[in-house]
Amino acid sequence: MPSFAPRSSQSSAAWRLSACIGPRNAVKRSRNFARGKEGLVSKTGRLWFAVVGLAAGALAVWSGENEAREAIRQADIAFSKATVERRLEGFSSFIAEEVTTIRPNQPLVRGKRAFVDGWAPLLNNASRGVTWQPLLAEASSSGDLGYSVGKAEWTKSDAQGTRVVATGKYITIWRKQKDGSWKVVFDSGIQDKPPDTK
Structure with a gap:
């Protein structure tokens, strides 16, 4: 059927x-x-x-950038702390051999020795000091280069012993080293205009 x-x-x-x-x-x-x-x-x-x-690849890159960004921020915090505690020695320990900077009315400064020597008058003087704090940090997608931007405070004592404070901003470029640490390869900053006391 x-x-x-x-x-x-x-x-x-x-x-x-x-x-x-x-x-x-x-x-x-x-x-x-x-x-x-x-x-x-x-x-x-x-x-x-x-x-x-x-x-998945994009997520891995994003995760790597975040890790590097935080590592740079922490390195900058440690850099300031070492400078306060160990002065010129602590400052020098975070500087790469190939560091470069620019200063007003001066030739380009290149190399660790020349760079550190420029900071010696400030950091070898007990009546003067500098501290800073990163406000933001960014890193390259490769995770081995980045920068931090923040605010800085310079202090000194005048002839009467009064503490004088100047503020400013800075930018620091960091490069990751073979041992995993981060070192400064460029650093420069500007001071804010002093407040009007009139």
């Missing part, structure tokens, strides 16, 4: 195709259609995996 059960959409499509173009051609085209669907699924899967891979 012939069965009148409802055909699935795929078998119904194959039956109509067979009726129009003949059984042999219908089977051939049906197989091609199935292969086309499989190919589409395969391409979609590959695209999905590519998207997931790109997202």
